[in-house]
Amino acid sequence: MAGVVDPEFANKATTTLEKPEMSQTPPRFVIIGAGSRGNAYADAIEKVSNGVVAAVCEPIKFKRESLGQKYIWGSGSPQEGQSFTSWNEFVDYEKDRRKRAAAGEEVPEGVDGAFVCVLDDMHREVVVALAELDLHIMCEKPLATNMDDCLAMYKAVKPLKGSKIFSIGHVLRYSPHNLMLRKLLVDEQVIGEVNSVVHTEPVGWWHFAHSFVRGNWRNDKTSAPSLLTKSCHDIDLLLWLVSAPAKAGQGEAHLPDYITSTGGVQFFKKSRKPAAAGNATNCMKCPLGDSGCKFSAKNIYLGDRIGLARGNTKWPVDIVVHDIEDYKTDEERRQVMVKTLSEDWDESTPKEEVSKRQWYGRCVYETDNNVCDEQFVTITWPESVRPAKRVTFHMSAQTKRQCERVSTFYGEHGEIHADSRKIVVENFATGETKTYEPTVTDLGHGGGDTGLAQQFVLACDKVKNHGWDGERAQNEVVGCTLDDVIRSHALVFAAEDARVNKKIVDWGQWWDDNVTKAIST
Secondary structure: OOOOOOOOOOOOOOOOOOOOOOOOOOOOOEEOOOHHHHHHHHHHHHHHHOOOEEEOOOOOHHHHHHHHHOOOOOOOOOOOOOEEEEEEHOOOOOHHHHHHHHOOOOOEEEEEEOOOOOOHEEEEEEEEHHHHHEHHHEEEEOOOHHHHHHHHHHHHHHHHOOOOOEEEHHHHOOHHHHHHHHHHHHOOOOOOEEEEEEEEEEEEHHHHHEEEEEEEEOOOOOOHHHHHHHHHHHHHHHHHHHHOOOOOOOOOOOOOOOEEEEEEOOOOOHOOOOHHOOOOOHHHHHHOOOOOOOHHHHHHHHHHOOOOEEEEEOHHHHOOOOHHHOOOOOOHHHHHHHHHHHOOOOOOOOOHHHOOOOOOEEEOOOOOOOOOOOOEEEEEOOOOOOOOOEEEEEEEOOOOOOOOEEEEEEOOOOOEEEOOEEEEEEEEEEOOEEOOOOOOOOOOHHHHHHHHHHHHHHHHHHHHHOOOOOHHHHHHHHHHOHHHHHHHHHHHHHHHHHHHOOEEEEEHHHHHHHHHHHHHH
């Protein structure tokens, strides 16, 4: 089909995605979690896939109705089986619906699969419950916030391998840019064997402040380390480019030898607070004023760069006030934003109250964040199924670039320089330089959001309507196995073990101790 991301990573992977032909009984999906990720996948299902958004689960009424009206029931009201206030409600309904159907009662059509877009620490319970329903599952990254939960999910999903699809939200695999990069590195081997890689994820100065200092992912006690919540994308991408077999599910992976990592809270801490800010803990009361600090919540959420003053009511504004669009005038929106940003805690606020919610007006130097804002990970591969190699990954918060990765691959025959927009290949022997500019299909991870959704839905359609077994569709269409998912997450946890305990991690030993023993019991 023209424009579909090719599972063999051919040239057409760099074209704008087109909607595949719909089957007579297209696969139907429930969106669990109607936040920014749930909406991104619902939009992709409608625009570029041959599937249907059939139901939504979301506790916040505004978000639930907004997604439902846009993608499911239109201007009317939701019908039976279309709207749920929680994932538990959906699971209970689906079990009852199946009992009623088995008893001969006429019931609404069910769903074939689910997109799990709830908070990270909820993934385990949701995925395990969905696996019991024998559904196709796409789980937003990370898989879970600790290795035990990842392995519990692995055990729950693995029995479905022959019949159902399981995908993870590692959208970087599906952007036209990275599909072309893998084609050059793996399929065509334009620089021969890779000797080493230097890869940087620049998070972006205000993005990191929003999500990892003030937001959901600021503290590993209530979320997880930033290497997992932000950069598991990148660890997976690197393994896919230099370690995985050429074709998913076929051949032997080149496994690492050892891992080291350093990092910490280098910038967003009280010792870096400007002296002129005094004792202020909230941007709305800070003596520095609107222009005295680039991290001012007033500038970010109310200003004319990315905030309300430029007419933006989407991310990140709607993360602070989720129903901002319900307020009809600019002044009403400004007032509710000011009120929300002014909320702060003091010594009398219970610790559990501080930790369980976000404080988007809080001074970035006075919050309860503890996740790394600078981190390096070095991975070494031995001479085994392929030649030895080394990779250095760098995550940095203080950057102008926002999530636009920069990579250099050093090979035996040349170098590749990639910056999320261009890929430049330099050949040592000929001196020739070739530049590739893969199409960026949208702003969602360079087309990765739409690419992943399209491939997952297409795989589900192959199983439902075209006689494919689950394993074939998983390998040939999704291109990522359940073992790949576990391996990339395990490597993140191993790197955190190395960082926290200031040691060199032996990958083989770590895998045996933390994975093999757990899944064999």
